[in-house]
Amino acid sequence: MNCDEFVELVTVFLDGAMDEPTELRFLTHLTRCDDCEICLDQFKQTIAILGELPAESLPAPSLPGEASDRLRGAFRAMRRG
Template identity: 45%
Template sequence: MNDPVDHLACVELVELVTAFLDGDLDPVAERRVVDHISLCDGCDRYVDQVRQTTDVLAGLSGGAPLSDEARERLLAAFRDSIG
């Protein structure tokens, strides 16, 4: 991440985390997220928390995927929790 144009800010990662975990990012955006979480302990923990939470919720729902509304509420709650 030597090029400042390629640097991903923490706030940008928060907006991309759902698409990242779902595998919906293009290769360039995915690489930026991976590079960022390899350098930022806070965002690495954040991605793990979102992943674990969605896994638990999927388990509670019998493996059914979260609705878009539930996913957005969950993401909003995580955004609020980080400030």
């Protein structure tokens, strides 16, 4: 697995929806790549922070696919420096 594949699968992993062979590849990559470890940690921190916000303070999602794509793009850009 490479870093791009890893980033594409982070939310699947965090949702617990990853099949076993893919999860093994994901975790193996994670043990070898400090950048992806940081990326996963940032996703977890973001989810935790958003989970603390009251529901009424969050905007209603209008374009969930586009928002997801932008978030992945932002993490990729951060990783590249």
